[in-house]
Amino acid sequence: MRILNNIITAGLLCVSIFTYGQHNTMTTQTVKISGNCGMCKKTIEKAGNSADSKVDWNEDNQTANVSFDASKTSLDVVLKNIALAGYDNEKYLAPATTYAQLHGCCQYERTLSAPPANPENTPESKEESTGSSSVAKAGNFQVIYDQYFQLKDALVASDRKTVATGAAKLASLLTTLKSTDLTAAEQQAWKTQAIAITQYTKTLQEAENLAKQRVAFVSLSEEVYKLAKSSKPTLLVYQQKCPMFNDGKGATWLSLNKDIKNPYYGAQMLTCGSTIQTIQ
The missing domain is CATH 1.20.120 (Four Helix Bundle (Hemerythrin (Met), subunit A))
Structure with a gap:
């Protein structure tokens, strides 16, 4: 019986250590995500939530707390999924046709602009320095x-x-x-x-x-x-x-x-x- 108890105790300890390790890799960042209402909140959070990430969007200040396991995913991946669901954020803009398909009450004012990942390597900057560019913007x-x-x-x-x-x-x-x-x-x-x-x-x-x-x-x-x-x-x-x-x-x-x-x-x-x- 004592051996069984020791095995159970050791197993629980391993689970605790594993769980602590998982939580220890979680990172939380606050980002700007456009939206209007409770329906937007539901869609945004559904698009961003996964086994490795959790999104809590605030309708009042148009921001979200994004928590993610940095060893398995990234903020970029989460925000890209949210953009694909129709919602502009500080890194990615939603495709025009996806935005147009949102419910009328969810069609927020599109005031955000997504910055390039690396401004020094954008086609525009290359064109300015070389006078031409082999790759155009979309x-x-x-x-x-x-x-x-x-x-x-x-x-x-x-x-x-x-x-x-x-x-x-x-x-x-x-x-x-x-x-x-x-x-x-x-x-x-x-x-x-x-x-x-x-x-x-x-x-x-x-x-x-x-x-x-x-x-x-x-x-x-x-x-x-x-x-x-x-x-x-x-x-x-x-x-x-x-x-x-x-x-x-x-x-x-x-x-x-x-x-x-x-x-x-x-x-x-x-x-x-x-x-x-x-x-x-």
Whole structure:
């Protein structure tokens, strides 16, 4: 009996030491996160909370206490997830289309601007020092990226009608781009990709079924990838690949989330695929 008690005591001691070690790695920082109401609070905290992080957002002063296990995650990861849920913060801004989909009472005044991670290495500073830049900011192309991700999500959900509607929106956005508003690098990128992106967008609208939409999305994804490589999106983007689509030849797509959600098979094989590249 004494031996059993000693074993139990030793086990509890190990658990206590392990728990203390876990708590000891937790870091808490206060950050600015925009929002309006209790519904915002629920969404912000759900987006930021995980096994390794906890977010407590205050509606009155528009700040949040973010606690995270620095050995497993980072403040950047937490704030990026919150931005992807539609909420601007001091490091990342929400995609325009995600913000637009928030409930009316949640559409806060967008007063924040996210600083670059390293101002000395931004494309603007390189352009000032060298007179040219091989990589442009997302700038005028961000609306294209945002709508592309909406199309991808609709294919994941196997929603043919929403795909067609989204493709029509993308086609409309393409007509609003003016070369005079683009940087030199953007103009070159758009000159190379414009015709193909417009063509595949039209195919997505006119496709008779989901299968044909998915085939067209393969080509659209390749063109948007080329655009993103020359004019990077404002948020981290993952290029992912399904090895089975297209008779085993494989097909790629772009995503804002590292978790695999396959647009080529939807629920049939939702997690089939892997991340092959990160665009940042």
